[in-house]
Amino acid sequence: MRGPVSGATTGVSGKETHKRSETAEEKSRMLALIEAALYVAGRPLDLKTLGSIIGVRSKRKTRRLARELMREYQKRKTALEILELEDERFVLQLKPVYSPKVRRLAVRPLLTPGPLKTLAYIAYRQPVLQKQVAEVRGSQAYRHIKHLREMGLIEYDKSSEMRVLKTTSYFADYFGLSHNLTKMKRQLRKIFKDLSESGEGKASKDDSKGGHQMR
Numbered sequence: 777m778r779g780p781v782s783g784a785t786t787g788v789s790g791k792e793t794h795k796r797s798e799t800a801e802e803k804s805r806m807l808a809l810i811e812a813a814l815y816v817a818g819r820p821l822d823l824k825t826l827g828s829i830i831g832v833r834s835k836r837k838t839r840r841l842a843r844e845l846m847r848e849y850q851k852r853k854t855a856l857e858i859l860e861l862e863d864e865r866f867v868l869q870l871k872p873v874y875s876p877k878v879r880r881l882a883v884r885p886l887l888t889p890g891p892l893k894t895l896a897y898i899a900y901r902q903p904v905l906q907k908q909v910a911e912v913r914g915s916q917a918y919r920h921i922k923h924l925r926e927m928g929l930i931e932y933d934k935s936s937e938m939r940v941l942k943t944t945s946y947f948a949d950y951f952g953l954s955h956n957l958t959k960m961k962r963q964l965r966k967i968f969k970d971l972s973e974s975g976e977g978k979a980s981k982d983d984s985k986g987g988h989q990m991r
Contacts, residue, residue, distance in 0.1 A: 806830040807845050810838075814858065814868035819949045823864045835864065842866045862954045869952065872970075894920035898930055899943050900964050902957070906932075906939040 813821060813829045827838040846858040846866070855874045859867050870878070887895065894913050898904055898921075910917040921941065924930045929947045933940040945955060954960045 803841070806832070806841055807848075810842055810845055810866075811868070814866060820861050820865040820867040820952055826866065839864070859952070861952060862956065862959065865949075867952050890916060891920040891923055895924055895929060895943075895947075896964070896968075898924075898941050899947065900961060900968075902942040903933050903936070903940045904942075906941055909941065 809830045810826055813826060823835045823838045823842070826842060827833060827835065830838065830841070832838050832841075842858075843860065846860060849856060849858045849868075855871055856868060857871050859869065861867060894909065894917050897913060898909060901908075906918075906921060909921065913920070921930065925932075928944055929950070930941055931944050933942050943960075947953070948955050948960065953963050
């Protein structure tokens with residue numbers, strides 16, 4: 777009758793098994809931290825930020841972990857998804873298909889329809905003169921612009937002597953858009969097209985009713 781197989785016989789020591797277990801636990805911990813960071817932030821986070829959260833300097837390792845978490849979400853088939861954006865950023869968000877059904881439940885809508893439409897015009901036409909925005913959106917545009925600047929979504933182009941408006945990095949991060957202007961406008965065109973086809977893009981006559989978010 778044979779006795780118990782020793783670690784020496786199998787080539788796997790108890791210490792090595794424990795080490796593998798610790799590695800698996802550490803990996804699970806880092807994945808959970810990435811998930812928590814994306815959830816709390818509510819906006820895209822870059823690899824440097826995610827790396828600082830999990831205590832990893834290697835962008836390659838952080839990217840690998842973030843992509844693994846992204847694949848896990850794809851397998852879960854829930855209402856949430858993790859997307860890899862440009863500029864090495866990741867975002868946890870509600871899948872677009874569910875947005876129309878639950879948007880009204882948002883406790884603090886970002887913007888009412890009026891300022892949102894002014895913001896959309898600036899984002900798509902930027903860099904654009906403030907005067908031109910007012911001509912298209914009406915006199916209320918000045919109030920909208922003031923509000924949008926206070927929120928950090930738009931700013932004046934400092935390189936121009938005229939009041940030229942453009943969106944900020946915060947705008948791109950918040951709405952999950954590219955920082956590259958050409959690519960951003962391409963993304964906006966798709967958003968506007970999708971909204972138009974779904975009937976969600978119809979203008980509201982009362983700016984005080986409800987709020988809408990671009991994501």
